[in-house]
Amino acid sequence: MIVIRNNEKKPSLNEFQGKKQEIYLALENSPIIYPYSSLHEFIFDLFLRENIILTARKLNESGATFAPFSTSKFNPQIWTKTKYGYLLKTDILPSEAIKDVFTNGKEYAFECSTAIVLIFYKAVLETIATSYFNTLFQRLLVWDWNYDKDLGIITKRGRDFIPGDVVYFYNPDFGHPVWTGENTVYLGEGLFFGHGIGIETEEGMINALNTLRRPNATRPAYLISQHSRLDTQYLSQFTRKSFSTDRKVYV
Structure with a gap:
């Protein structure tokens, strides 16, 4: 259930379209209470989740391939490979580096947890102001679950999956350690995206x-x-504009 704490009126479902409606319904029909400090934060969450889903689909179509660290690659004009991951070069803006993964995907090969972090970065970039993104995420180091603290990934137990959540399929009898499991984005409507496998049902x-x-x-x-x-x-304070004061952006 959606709860907005500062007594602002909760918008109705018909004020949204497409994937945001599905996210709204999942939140509202959940037995779990989803508290938001403001209407702005709630609408930001809908937009961010929608962007996570859209970004996952873009990565699926990008041409980026699956690889363990030993055979991985990132565009060498933008990233430097270290023993800990791929470090952003000092003369490249973080926003441009993240965009490159999705527009120049054939220059990239990585595994599923790196894919999730990249999806999160790109979705945040699409939802907050670019200037804030470049300030928050300077000197990115990307591989596996390395991520900047400002990304603020929160992991909880439970099966109350909302579209835009990241969920994990565990493979206990894996043949190679890289296939211990698959980190996936829940796209809604019973579909999941996992880098290296693609878009599938459970x-x-x-x-x-x-x-x-x-x-x-x-x-x-x-x-x-x-x-x-x-x-x-945390992230909603960096948005481009106040969603709650411009109903046109709901759609």
């Missing part, structure tokens, strides 16, 4: 991971009761 994701088990495996992959989200209360 059953499709599990079936794909089951083909990546060691010989004579007995334990199937499964979706764990956990979800990761961004700190919208």
